[in-house]
Structures are given as C-alpha cells and as structure tokens.
Amino acid sequence: MTMDVIVVGGGPVGLMTAALLDAAGVRVEVYERNVEPSGESRGTTMHPRTLEVLTMLDIGDGRRVSDVLMAQGKRVRHAHFATLRDMLDYHDLDTPFPFVLMVPQWRTERALVEYLRARAVPVHYGAEVTDVEQSADEVRIRAGGTPRAARYLVGADGAHSMVRRAAGIDFPGGVPTVVGFVADVQLAEPVHSAQYFWNHVAGHASVVPLTETTTRVFGVEVTDTGLTADQVRRRQAEPLTPEDLSRALKAICGTDFGVHSPSWMSRSSNTSRHAACYRKGRILLAGDAAHVHLPAGGQGLNVGLQDATNLAWKLAAEVHGWAPERLITGEAGYDSERRPVAERLVASTLAQDALMHNFSRAGEALREMFCGFIERRGELAADLSGWLSGLAVGYRRPEGAHSLVGTRAPDLALTQGTLLRALRPDRFLLLDFADEAPLAGLGSTRVEVAAAQRPTGMPDPGWDTVCAALIRPDGHVAYATESGSGLADAIAAWTGFDHEPVPAREL
Numbered sequence: 001m002t003m004d005v006i007v008v009g010g011g012p013v014g015l016m017t018a019a020l021l022d023a024a025g026v027r028v029e030v031y032e033r034n035v036e037p038s039g040e041s042r043g044t045t046m047h048p049r050t051l052e053v054l055t056m057l058d059i060g061d062g063r064r065v066s067d068v069l070m071a072q073g074k075r076v077r078h079a080h081f082a083t084l085r086d087m088l089d090y091h092d093l094d095t096p097f098p099f100v101l102m103v104p105q106w107r108t109e110r111a112l113v114e115y116l117r118a119r120a121v122p123v124h125y126g127a128e129v130t131d132v133e134q135s136a137d138e139v140r141i142r143a144g145g146t147p148r149a150a151r152y153l154v155g156a157d158g159a160h161s162m163v164r165r166a167a168g169i170d171f172p173g174g175v176p177t178v179v180g181f182v183a184d185v186q187l188a189e190p191v192h193s194a195q196y197f198w199n200h201v202a203g204h205a206s207v208v209p210l211t212e213t214t215t216r217v218f219g220v221e222v223t224d225t226g227l228t229a230d231q232v233r234r235r236q237a238e239p240l241t242p243e244d245l246s247r248a249l250k251a252i253c254g255t256d257f258g259v260h261s262p263s264w265m266s267r268s269s270n271t272s273r274h275a276a277c278y279r280k281g282r283i284l285l286a287g288d289a290a291h292v293h294l295p296a297g298g299q300g301l302n303v304g305l306q307d308a309t310n311l312a313w314k315l316a317a318e319v320h321g322w323a324p325e326r327l328i329t330g331e332a333g334y335d336s337e338r339r340p341v342a343e344r345l346v347a348s349t350l351a352q353d354a355l356m357h358n359f360s361r362a363g364e365a366l367r368e369m370f371c372g373f374i375e376r377r378g379e380l381a382a383d384l385s386g387w388l389s390g391l392a393v394g395y396r397r398p399e400g401a402h403s404l405v406g407t408r409a410p411d412l413a414l415t416q417g418t419l420l421r422a423l424r425p426d427r428f429l430l431l432d433f434a435d436e437a438p439l440a441g442l443g444s445t446r447v448e449v450a451a452a453q454r455p456t457g458m459p460d461p462g463w464d465t466v467c468a469a470l471i472r473p474d475g476h477v478a479y480a481t482e483s484g485s486g487l488a489d490a491i492a493a494w495t496g497f498d499h500e501p502v503p504a505r506e507l
C-alpha cells in the first residue's frame with residue numbers, strides 16, 4: 001500500500017510534521033537514520049508561538065504536547081537578542097505562554113515521538129534514506145536498503161539534507177567565518193539566572209541555567225573569528241574538550257565556574273544558507289533542510305516547528321483532494337508564506353552575527369546602542385519581541401482585506417474553551433462574535449462554527465469590532481469582517497466548499 005506522505009528525518013521538525021499530518025487524517029511514516037531518538041540538547045529555547053502551536057497536538061487525556069513540555073521545562077521571563085546585556089521582556093505578551101521555556105531539544109523530540117507512538121504512526125529508526133526520485137504520481141525512496149513509495153515526501157533531514165540535493169534544490173548562502181563553543185555542563189559555582197560576559201580581548205560567553213543541575217555555556221573566542229571557510233571546517237572538526245572549555249571561560253569570564261561533567265559539547269558556526277525553493281513537484285523541505293544560520297536567539301527549532309505547522313494542513317488538504325490552488329503553489333502556499341519568514345530569520349541572525357562577533361570599539365558602541373533601544377522598551381524592542389516570540393509573524397494580507405487578515409489569532413475565549421485548544425489541522429474555525437448571527441449554515445466537515453466572546457482591550461483593535469472571523473487550521477486569520485459580507489465567498493476560496501451568501505442584515 002502506497003503511503004500518503006513519507007517524512008525523511010526524525011528530528012523535531014520531521015516528527016512535528018508527521019504528528020500534524022496524522023492529526024489531519026493523513027497516512028504518514030517517518031524514516032530516521034539514527035538508531036534511536038537523539039539525546040542531544042541543541043535547541044533549548046522555546047518561544048511562545050511554538051508552545052501555542054504545540055497546543056494543537058491533543059494527547060487525548062486532557063493534555064496537549066505543550067502541557068507535557070511545560071511540566072519538564074523552566075520558564076524564563078526574558079529573551080536575549082545577540083546575547084546583549086539588556087533583554088527583551090515577554091511578560092506583557094498576549095499569549096498563555098508569556099515566557100521562554102528552557103527545555104532540551106531531546107525532550108521536545110521525545111514528547112513528539114511518544115505522541116506518534118500512541119497513535120501508531122511508524123517512526124523507523126536505523127533507516128537511512130539513500131535514494132529519492134519522483135515521477136508525476138509518486139515519490140520513491142530507498143530506506144535502510146528497502147524500496148518504499150508515497151504520494152508526497154517531506155525532507156526534514158537537517159542542514160546536510162540529501163532530499164534537498166536529490167530534488168535539485170539550490171542552497172545558496174555565505175561562507176562561515178566564526179566557530180563557537182557550546183556545552184551542557186555542571187558548575188561547582190552555579191549561576192541562578194542567565195549571565196552574559198563580554199571581554200573585548202578574549203571573546204564573549206553566556207552561562208544559562210537549564211535545569212536544577214545542568215547549565216548551557218556557549219560563546220566565541222576572539223581567535224575563532226575572522227576565519228576562512230577552510231579554517232572553520234578544520235576548527236569544527238576538532239572535538240571540544242573540557243580543558244578547552246575551562247580555558248575559554250577563564251579567559252572570557254575570569255572564572256570557569258568549576259565546570260565539570262559535560263553531557264554534551266559541540267562547536268557551532270555562522271554558516272547561513274537558504275533553499276532556493278521549498279517545493280519541487282511532490283517533494284517539500286522543512287526546518288534546517290530549508291534554512292541554516294548562526295544559532296543565536298534560539299530560532300532554528302522554533303522556525304522549523306512553525307514551518308511544519310504551516311505545511312501540514314495544506315499538504316493534508318492536497319492529499320485529501322480539496323486544496324485550492326492558492327494553498328498548493330499560489331499566494332497562500334507553503335513556499336510563498338514560509339520563505340519570507342526564513343529570509344527574515346537569516347537577516348536577523350546575520351544582524352546578531354554582526355553584533356556578537358565584532359570585538360572592536362565600533363562593535364562595542366553598536367552593542368551599547370542596541371542595549372539602549374531594548375532598555376527603552378520602544379518600537380524596536382516590541383518589534384524584536386514580536387519576531388523572536390513568533391507572535392507577530394504573519395502572512396500576506398491582500399489589498400483591501402481586513403487588518404486582521406494574515407495575523408496570528410490570539411487565544412480568544414470561545415463559548416466553550418479557547419481558540420488554541422479548538423484548532424485542528426483538518427478544518428477551519430469560523431468564529432461567530434455576533435449574538436444573533438446565524439452562521440451555523442456555513443459549517444461543514446472543513447469548517448467548524450464556534451461562538452466566540454467579543455474580546456475587549458485586545459492589543460490589536462481589529463478584534464473589538466469584528467463580527468465574524470475565519471481562522472485557518474494553523475491559527476492565522478484567513479478572513480475577518482465587521483458586517484458579515486463576503487464570508488461565504490471567503491470560505492469557498494479557502495476550502496473549495498460553496499455556500500449561499502449570508503445576507504448582511506442577518507448578522
């Protein structure tokens with residue numbers, strides 16, 4: 001039996017993609033070359049929007065995947081940009097998760113694997129995919145030596161993606177110049193909150209508590225900046241040792257904090273690349289397979305999980321045969337919506353690269369200027385918080401459309417429950433804010449109508465006056481209206497279902 005979708009790569013993005021596809025009724029399986037789930041803690045910073053989208057995954061016992069991670073992580077009110085001294089405050093953000101959750105990446109992967117296991121979605125470990133080719137009707141692969149086929153394939157196989165190469169998708173970008181150190185360790189002299197150290201002769205280092213016992217230390221020595229690509233390759237190939245780490249910390253911070261018992265050590269680089277397209281025929285790319293950059297501000301994992309969220313419901317609609325062209329290759333397609341986000345991701349990390357790796361007096365002055373902007377909590381700080389948290393990431397709003405269109409819908413109160421817990425990757429939500437609104441007739445298998453309480457005092461005033469809003473399966477606003485006009489047309493355009501228009505006077 002040919003699968004609907006094969007996902008190559010059982011990292012966080014592949015697992016999330018499979019989980020959402022399965023929740024949308026798609027037959028999916030994952031192939032992962034490692035023989036078991038990873039124990040690496042790489043991405044530890046989980047931003048609010050990621051916790052919001054993980055709330056879509058219903059474990060079935062009253063908990064969501066976000067609840068599982070919340071019980072395992074550490075909440076931190078502030079997020080850093082470029083490890084600057086002054087930090088962004090998430091406290092006032094309009095979300096049930098106004099903080100950063102510090103949680104090792106292996107825990108995120110474990111929560112997703114357990115979710116998939118409970119649903120009997122196959123995750124094949126020790127199954128390296130070696131060949132990928134596609135025809136007009138299907139994609140064929142060889143995994144662990146065995147041939148398999150599916151209607152579609154998602155390449156979530158990381159930075160060195162073989163799927164990307166097999167599909168012939170270019171991966172242009174800049175050459176790396178910096179090598180950083182990163183490790184999860186224990187400290188004899190623990191720190192109780194994140195500390196950032198700058199030493200203009202030696203380098204910079206960050207010391208960030210992860211759990212009661214584990215601390216993430218990362219940074220860059222001045223001698224590891226301004227390298228050629230060859231030097232970066234050679235330096236990255238040298239294993240980081242506890243002695244290297246201790247020496248670097250002493251030089252930068254004046255102490256090594258009594259560092260001992262590392263559970264993970266690695267060297268990072270500032271390689272920055274972005275796939276020329278996210279789709280070739282029946283093959284799609286997501287996560288690090290589509291974009292890599294300096295690991296700064298904790299963004300790769302977060303943007304990758306949101307790629308998966310944008311991709312899964314559209315691919316599910318395509319598999320089920322009802323996706324309008326706009327969702328496949330059109331203006332609301334995965335490539336059209338997510339490539340601009342990764343372009344900003346690359347720009348944001350390049351800007352942090354410039355702030356973090358310039359140890360001259362000019363670099364110091366630039367950092368002080370940015371600290372001032374953040375400390376004043378003005379427009380720039382709000383823009384950075386909106387971007388890093390993921391809450392302000394929106395999609396294209398057609399000319400003349402309501403100001404809410406494209407934005408992420410906040411966790412509005414519905415008559416029963418709240419919006420985030422009502423989202424499902426296989427249908428839209430039609431929110432009815434007008435008491436007497438007869439919108440039930442617009443419901444279908446693709447649109448659930450939900451009575452919503454008219455919100456007041458929202459940061460975006462559009463919500464105060466809207467009488468109905470069509471919310472996409474990924475939680476973004478597809479259509480909003482203050483009079484009720486255009487709703488039936490909007491539903492038809494997004495879901496392919498035709499309805500009788502609703503007269504405005506009935507609303």
Ligand SMILES: Cc1cc2nc3c(=O)[nH]c(=O)nc-3n(C[C@H](O)[C@H](O)[C@H](O)COP(=O)(O)OP(=O)(O)OC[C@H]3O[C@@H](n4cnc5c(N)ncnc54)[C@H](O)[C@@H]3O)c2cc1C
Nearest residue numbers: 009011013033043044045129158287288298299300301302
């Ligand atoms: C030091 C460091 C710190 C980071 N910190 C953060 C952070 O705080 N926050 C954040 O958001 N991001 C962070 N990141 C980035 C984050 O780790 C990545 O963006 C994230 O892992 C991407 O997930 P992915 O699933 O796309 O790719 P990966 O995690 O790379 O997963 C890809 C999977 O595909 C498998 N695979 C590859 N080829 C094949 C094949 N041919 N067949 C089968 N399987 C294959 C691999 O074994 C792997 O399991 C950090 C990264 C690093 C290196």
